[in-house]
């Protein structure tokens with residue numbers, strides 16, 4: 001039984017949450033009605049807790065491409081990228097992503113999580129390299145560091161001076177140094193000063209990896225991400241991304257201008273030892289990429305919705321984690337209050353994410369609203385009304401609390 005002893009704490013939290021109301025970690029979308037609506041607990045609900053930033057889940061061209069791939073190539077590849085699961089579609093998508101980003105090389109992986117595992121563990125030799133990671137980086141970057149076996153050094157979130165200090169004090173025995181940051185951080189919706197990080201990393205002879213999972217398609221003049229917005233697309237060493245957010249599919253990639261990035265196909269166990277994304281998934285991601293590239297109005301609609309929602313929530317006096325962004329988080333002092341407020345919103349027909357420590361960067365609990373370009377005027381009105389009522393009912397969620 002000792003293997004299960006560790007689950008007791010989880011079980012206690014699970015039971016506590018279930019007794020207090022609906023449990024945010026067991027939500028089922030019983031019927032999906034469109035990109036921004038689903039039936040949850042028998043009620044039509046506005047989805048503002050998924051990362052469908054560009055509303056591509058029901059894009060007709062993506063659905064048609066997926067159906068065609070299904071008919072022509074079957075349901076799965078039954079093989080890994082390395083050995084027996086690379087189809088022409090995977091190579092085409094790698095070319096399309098590289099062209100979109102203006103980078104020379106791209107390697108497609110099975111998910112964004114796997115892409116980070118593959119990039120970091122594939123690059124690092126633990127006997128001679130070190131990894132430096134922003135303290136708020138996603139779990140997959142930390143998991144990648146564990147998989148690599150390298151010495152991992154954290155620096156303060158979004159603080160290039162902290163990175164500078166860490167690199168200055170680093171043991172000279174390390175030959176290779178990899179710095180990992182994200183473009184937009186998904187808990188608070190804040191963005192990294194990528195340009196400053198490029199300068200610090202390169203001054204110390206380190207390489208920079210930017211995970212743009214949440215900012216690909218969303219930030220920058222043409223949607224290339226925060227690195228584009230900061231004017232340093234040509235300076236970053238490795239760009240990682242996912243198909244599971246703006247492209248509304250599943251899969252991930254590493255892009256780079258370094259020709260040696262191609263060797264990740266050999267050095268990266270997460271490339272070699274898991275099945276490749278299915279033909280339908282690859283086809284829909286490719287069609288969504290083409291669509292968002294050719295239709296800047298989609299990104300403009302996302303930002304218009306984000307700005308409208310951020311302004312309304314600010315006016316309600318809610319304590320927000322950052323400025324207007326596709327992720328708008330309301331901070332609450334305790335997990336009990338976050339839980340009650342989350343239930344309150346669900347009862348108003350609005351689904352958002354709840355996050356509690358230790359899954360959050362600070363001690364705060366938070367309700368995370370993810371905006372979509374596909375949110376209609378009615379969706380936004382319902383979101384605004386629900387958050388307005390929540391601000392009234394939960395004084396703890398307000399700045400003045």
Ligand SMILES: Cc1ncc(COP(=O)(O)O)c(C=O)c1O
Nearest residue numbers: 111112113138186213242244251
């Ligand atoms: C910053 C970041 N990187 C990577 C991932 C993993 O992406 P995927 O869902 O494709 O595995 C996520 C997922 O939420 C993420 O937030």
